[in-house]
Every structure is written in structure tokens, then in C-alpha cells.
Amino acid sequence: MKKKENKSLKKIKSLSKKLIILIxxxxxxxxxxxxxxxxxxxxxxxxxxxxxxxxxxSLRPFVETIGTLNPNExxxxxxxxxxxxxxxxxxxxxxxxxxTVLAIIDDTDYGLEARKDEAAVKQAExxxxxxxxxxxxxxxxxxxxxxxxxxxxxxxxxxxxADAEVDRAKAALSLAREKLKKTRIYSPLTGVIxxxxxxxxxxxxxxxxxxxxxxNNPLKLNFTVTEKDVGKLKIGQDVVLKxxxxxxxxxxxxxxxxxxxxxxxxxxxxxxxxxPNSHGLLKPGLFAHVILYTSTDRETILVPITSLLYESEKIxxxxxxxxxxxxxxxxxxxxxxxxxxxxxxxKEGDQIVVTxxxxxxxxxxxxxxxxxxxxxxxxxxxxxxxxxK
Numbered sequence: 001m002k003k004k005e006n007k008s009l010k011k012i013k014s015l016s017k018k019l020i021i022l023i024x025x026x027x028x029x030x031x032x033x034x035x036x037x038x039x040x041x042x043x044x045x046x047x048x049x050x051x052x053x054x055x056x057x058s059l060r061p062f063v064e065t066i067g068t069l070n071p072n073e074x075x076x077x078x079x080x081x082x083x084x085x086x087x088x089x090x091x092x093x094x095x096x097x098x099x100t101v102l103a104i105i106d107d108t109d110y111g112l113e114a115r116k117d118e119a120a121v122k123q124a125e126x127x128x129x130x131x132x133x134x135x136x137x138x139x140x141x142x143x144x145x146x147x148x149x150x151x152x153x154x155x156x157x158x159x160x161x162a163d164a165e166v167d168r169a170k171a172a173l174s175l176a177r178e179k180l181k182k183t184r185i186y187s188p189l190t191g192v193i194x195x196x197x198x199x200x201x202x203x204x205x206x207x208x209x210x211x212x213x214x215x216n217n218p219l220k221l222n223f224t225v226t227e228k229d230v231g232k233l234k235i236g237q238d239v240v241l242k243x244x245x246x247x248x249x250x251x252x253x254x255x256x257x258x259x260x261x262x263x264x265x266x267x268x269x270x271x272x273x274x275x276p277n278s279h280g281l282l283k284p285g286l287f288a289h290v291i292l293y294t295s296t297d298r299e300t301i302l303v304p305i306t307s308l309l310y311e312s313e314k315i316x317x318x319x320x321x322x323x324x325x326x327x328x329x330x331x332x333x334x335x336x337x338x339x340x341x342x343x344x345x346x347k348e349g350d351q352i353v354v355t356x357x358x359x360x361x362x363x364x365x366x367x368x369x370x371x372x373x374x375x376x377x378x379x380x381x382x383x384x385x386x387x388x389k
Contacts, residue, residue, distance in 0.1 A: 046367050047364055047366050047367070048356055049318075049353045049356035049366045049367070049369065050354055050368070051352060051354060052307070052352050053351060054303050059300045060297045062294060062334065063229045063294060063334075065224060066287065066288065066289060067224075067288045067290045069288055070219065071191070071215055071216055071220065072215045072220050074213075074215075075188055077185060077187070077210050077213060079105065079185070081105060081183060082205050083109075083204065084203050084204075085106075085199070085203075086104045088102070088103045088196070088199060089101055089102055091193065092195060092196055093193060095191075096190065096191060096192065098190045102186065102193075103184075103198070103210060104184050105184075105204065111180055114173065116176075120169040121169040124168070124169040125166055128166050131158050134155050138151060138152050189213060191213050191215040193212070216282075216283070216284060217277040217278055217280065218277055219274075219275045219277050219284060220273070221274075223271055223288070223290045224266070225292070227267045230269050232294040233255070233258050234255070236254055238292075239253045240293070241288040241290050242288065246281060249281070253275035254273055255271060255292070257271070257272035258272075259271065271292075301341065301343075301346055301347070302336060302339040303339065305335070305339065306338075306354055307352045315331075315332055316330065317346065317352055318360045323365055323367070324365060324366065325362065325363065325365075327361075330345030
């Protein structure tokens with residue numbers, strides 16, 4: 001009996017184990033399946049973004065840089081004769097015309113020297129006239145063999161010497177008159193006195209610096225462009241500039257000189273333009289914000305600079321197509337205020353993500369938020385600035 005009972009217990013235990021294993025086999029996959037279904041039901045992440053359409057406009061390409069205004073001409077005026085300055089007629093800031101007398105050196109000694117040389121010329125001319133008469137008489141007598149050849153040769157020699165003496169005296173007189181003329185210091189150009197280095201009563205020598213005169217109409221605008229923009233430069237291109245003291249005024253000029261070589265340290269090229277300054281509003285030495293127009297108007301695709309993302313040497317933006325983000329690598333052109341020209345990668349009307357793009361990835365789900373009034377007005381001000389340029 002006991003053996004039968006033991007066998008029954010063993011059978012029951014074996015059946016129980018098989019039943020437990022069967023239950024596990026059935027319910028474990030169900031449990032995991034439920035978990036998988038729970039993962040699948042998690043909602044997809046949505047990124048909130050703001051967009052702005054890419055715009056096509058007719059704009060004139062330009063290069064922005066900085067420069068300095070300099071005088072068109074700057075001349076150092078020096079004394080050409082020695083003497084005491086009797087009078088100085090100008091001061092710093094005085095406007096002068098070409099030929100204006102700036103100062104006078106005492107000319108007493110130079111006037112006396114000129115008069116002495118005038119007398120010497122008259123004397124030499126009288127001697128020459130008398131010698132010519134004698135020469136003419138002896139020439140006739142010599143032909144009639146009434147004077148010797150020696151006598152005729154003597155008068156011929158004295159005639160030549162008298163003629164040379166007249167030339168010497170005239171040269172001395174011209175030199176004296178030139179020195180007398182140089183006692184008056186004239187301005188060689190129309191401009192303004194930048195510096196006065198002497199006063200009345202000073203003794204000056206030949207070569208002493210007296211004044212610096214600058215020509216302030218027109219002015220020279222000196223600026224540099226980067227190596228990548230060198231190929232866009234041409235003589236005669238239009239230049240627009242602004243200066244800080246006159247923020248609401250624009251001034252124009254034209255490129256006149258393109259320097260032949262780049263600066264090795266900065267890799268920039270020096271350029272010079274002439275800027276009219278008839279009203280005298282611009283001053284030499286002013287710092288200038290320069291816009292150099294490089295060609296005529298052309299159709300341009302523009303996007304806000306804030307929409308650009310930089311990855312090493314590549315630049316990309318995100319577009320919105322439906323409710324998904326699309327990554328697009330672009331090639332940029334010129335900068336127009338707060339807008340950037342896109343040469344490749346975007347077409348007119350594409351919805352460009354301008355806010356929230358840092359959180360995006362390819363095919364990310366997006367929800368477009370409406371722009372605030374302040375943002376819209378900001379975009380409008382950027383557009384007006386771009387159109388003005």
C-alpha cells in the first residue's frame with residue numbers, strides 16, 4: 001500500500017512541475033508582449049519651431065569693410081631763401097586758395113641785390129654796344145688793310161667778352177629776382193592749413209619747414225578687403241560710406257587705386273577711393289564704415305543669419321516639409337544686414353526654421369509656432385535695411 005501511495009505522490013509532483021512549466025511558457029511571452037505594446041504606445045517627441053519663408057529679391061552685391069579718410073594731397077611748404085619772417089598771414093584751420101600768400105620774408109637785402117644786378121646788366125650792355133661800334137670800324141679798316149690783323153683780332157676778342165659779360169649779368173639778375181620772389185611764400189594748392197610751424201620774427205633758412213597744407217576736397221578713402229574678395233575688385237566701382245559723427249548721412253565715391261600686392265600678415269589688399277567733399281562735412285582722419293558694390297543688381301535668395309548652423313566647414317539649415325524637419329547643407333554668398341544670401345541648397349518659398357533648430361534632426365516631428373509681433377517687426381526692419389543697401 002505504501003509503495004502505491006509513493007508512486008501516486010511522485011506522479012502528482014511530476015504533473016505539477018509540468019503544469020508550472022506550461023503556465024510559464026504560456027504567460028511569459030504574454031507578459032513581454034504587453035511590455036512591447038506599452039513601448040509602442042509612447043508618444044513621438046514634437047519640437048516647437050518658428051519658421052520664415054526664404055525670399056527672392058533683386059539686390060546689388062557688395063563687400064562690407066572699414067576704412068580711413070585721408071587728405072587728397074598733403075604738402076609741406078618750406079622756405080627757399082634765408083631771412084627773417086616779416087609777416088605770417090595764416091593760422092591752423094585757415095582755408096586757402098592756390099596762390100594765396102602765406103608768409104613774407106624780409107626782402108630788403110634781396111631787393112638791393114636785384115637793383116645792383118640791374119645796374120650791372122646796363123653797364124654790360126653799354127660796353128657791348130661800344131665794342132660793337134669799334135668792331136664795325138676796325139672790320140672796315142681791316143678790309144682796306146689800314147689796321148693789322150692783330151688789332152682786328154683784339155677787338156673781336158673784346159666783343160666776344162662783352163657779349164658774354166652781358167649774358168652773365170643777365171643771369172645774375174634773374175637769380176636775384178628769383179630770390180626776391182621767393183621771399184613771398186605762396187600756397188601751391190587749394191585747401192586748409194593743417195600746421196603752422198613758425199611765427200613772425202623767426203629767422204628761417206633755406207629748407208626750414210613753415211606750413212603743412214592739406215587738400216580736403218576731394219578726400220581719399222583708404223580701406224582693405226580680404227583675400228577672398230580680391231577677385232571682385234575693379235577700378236571705378238561705387239563706394240558708399242558712413243561716419244560716426246554723421247550717422248544719418250551717406251557719402252559716395254569711386255575706386256581709383258587697387259594696390260598690386262596683399263599684406264602678408266593680414267592677407268588683405270589695400271584699396272583707395274576718391275570721395276567728393278564740397279561741403280566740407282568729412283574730415284581727414286575719420287573712421288569710415290564702407291560698402292563696396294561689386295556688380296549690378298541680381299536675383300538673390302535670402303534667409304535670416306540666425307537660421308544657419310555650422311558644422312566644421314559645412315553650413316546647414318533646417319526646412320519644414322509638412323510636419324517634418326528636413327536637413328539641408330547650403331552654400332552662402334554675401335551678407336546683407338541681418339540676412340544671408342544662399343547660393344545653393346534653398347529655393348524661394350522654402351520654410352526655414354529660424355527658432356528651435358538646435359533641437360532638430362532629420363525627419364524630426366515639428367510643430368510651427370506663430371511669430372510674435374516684436375519678431376515680425378524685427379524681420380521687417382531687417383528687410384528694409386537690406387533693401388536700402
